[in-house]
Amino acid sequence: MTLRYPLAPTQTGNHLSMSDVSGELVYRRGKEVGKAVYQNRALSKDGISERLFAFLFSGLVYPQIWEDPDVDMEAMQLGAGHRVVTIASGGCNILAYLTRSPARIDAVDLNAAHIALNRMKLEAVRHLPSQGDLFRFFGAAGTSHNSDAYDRFIAPHLDAVSRHYWERRNWRGRRRISVFDRNFYQTGLLGLFIAMGHRVGKLFGVDPAGIMKAENIGEQRRFFNEELAPVFDKKLLRWATSRKASLFGLGIPPAQYDSLITSGDGSMASVLMARLEKLACDFPLKNNYFAWQAFARRYPQPGEAALPAYLEQRNYKTIRDNIDRVAIHHANLIKFLAAKDAGTVDRFVLLDAQDWMTDDLLNDLWTEITRTASTGARVIFRTAAEPSLLPGRLSNSLLDQWTYESEASREYSARDRSAIYGGFHLYVKRAA
Incomplete structure (x- = not known):
């Protein structure tokens, strides 16, 4: 779920100005996104929530798309x-x-x-x-030479703005592109949200990755009913998900949170449980790479399951x-x-x-x-x-x-x- 719709006035076409390279637009945290999100006064409760979302959304949110x-x-x-x-x-x-x-x-x-x-x-x-190089770059985890492949084959053909983004260094001195040497899909707001979901599960004694041992839909259903579903009855989780900011990692702005909650019994925990149930139980794991990313935190290997x-x-x-x-x-x-x-x-x-x-x-x-x-x-x-x-x-x-x-x-x-x-x-x- 996303706020990916471009409303704010920005450059059009395939080329951005060189001011982007220096950070005038690309790194101007949340400002352009905010023009699309803000619907309430800055100091109101909803206004503060909108501005926090815009700030978080100014960086990478979706390492992969979450639509089929x-x-x-x-x-x-x-x-x-x-x-x-x-x-x-x-x-x-x-x-x-x-x-x-x-x-x-x-x-x-x-x-x-x-x-x-x-x-x-x-x-x-x-x-x-x-094709093997393409899969290693975007499909495999722990391929330590992907950043070298970027330098040799990709970077010389990239526009200046995109190169600036991927070659910018973080506080550790690592270039952004180095995430492809590890596991790109565990980065971004969505990756951090999924990681938090795993930590919450383990806090209550459940390892969500355990579902990957299921050999058929019946076993997937059993794992969900016995292991995952009870977590959503925990008071701490119900309290946390009642806060709009709890779903910012899914790219859900405050206005969309209000729409989402109408599809359940009035609690966000019940809505999230129903959506997770469909992900866990409605499709065989061998056919659903979305479930692999949610539960295994990676894509399957070629021949292991659908990609x-x-x-x-x-x-x-x-x-x-x-x-x-x-x-x-x-x-x-x-x-x-x-x-x-x-x-x-x-x-x-x-x-x-x-x-x-x-x-x-x-x-x-x-x-x-x-x-x-x-x-x-x-x-x-x-x-x-x-x-x-x-x-x-x-x-x-x-x-x-x-x-x-x-x-x-x-x-x-x-x-x-x-x-x-x-x-x-x-x-x-x-x-x-």
């Missing part, structure tokens, strides 16, 4: 020739979409760390010598052949769409960004989506709660130009292996 690209591609009926606009996030979705050979993918994001990650992924696909599409050997050539069809934009999505000609986008991927938008922003966004959408265009997005948030909030003049595929949306939601969303939603543009 396989479901995305099926729902979009993505194919050759399609023009796609998507929120970038961790970039796994973008590379997965290339397996369907769309004509173009424009990936937009406000978070500068995500922009740097996406640009590095593109250059890694282009310039690492082989993200961009790390599968069978997709490597197609993705590499299509990599030049992607453009990464550090931009305001509404303004980005406003600069496009009418009818020039076939597929839109909004992730869960609309959850925290005001009605005015929703209508501004869908005004541009509707204008730029081709006939039959498809829009997909996710929500924290189960229902679509558009009815009653989007003007009828806009909503009437779209068909909501309710039955298909329910089916796709049930099949989303990431398991953390209440609803998956598909809208199709009607003929004029």
Whole structure:
């Protein structure tokens, strides 16, 4: 769950000014994100919460995307020739979409760390010598020479802003890129949140990684019921998750927390337990790399279980052949769409960004989506709660130009292996 929707005014296109390199924008903690998040007075309780979230969100949040690209591609009926606009996030979705050979993918994001990650992924696909090298860089843990591979094969082709991000040193003197020598997926806000979940489990005598010993769904269910579910009844956990800041590590801003809690019995602990139950019990571990990241803290090895599409050997050539069809934009999505000609986008991927938008922003966004959408265009997005948030909030003049595929949306939601969303939603543009 994320705040990845770029609203604040930033540079557009594939190039940022050199002021980014010196830190004018990239390291200006929370300022641009804050323009998109702030809805309350600075010194109010909610306002303080929003500003803390914006500060935390200014760095890397998602080392991997937490939406299921396989479901995305099926729902979009993505194919050759399609023009796609998507929120970038961790970039796994973008590379997965290339397996369907769309004509173009424009990936937009406000978070500068995500922009740097996406640009590095593109250059890694282009310039690492082989699929095995790509897997070792983005799929394996504990590959100590990945930073050397970055220096030799990737860095010479990166833009200055992205190089500055990955080569910046922390207080220990380590460059950021060195996280790929260890386990990149244990970094970022999401990685720290998952690590905290493991620590909480162990505090109550449960090792969440124990589920990886299960050999079938029945054993997964048994582990969840006997080991994981009781943790959510602990008073300390229920108290902690009743604080909005407790979910900032999932990229959930305060407004989205309010939406998420409506999908349960009024307690966040019950909502989180239901989402974890789906992740743990609804899909065989061999088919769900999201569960591997949540419980094993890594991806499986090739042949051990399913991998993200961009790390599968069978997709490597197609993705590499299509990599030049992607453009990464550090931009305001509404303004980005406003600069496009009418009818020039076939597929839109909004992730869960609309959850925290005001009605005015929703209508501004869908005004541009509707204008730029081709006939039959498809829009997909996710929500924290189960229902679509558009009815009653989007003007009828806009909503009437779209068909909501309710039955298909329910089916796709049930099949989303990431398991953390209440609803998956598909809208199709009607003929004029």
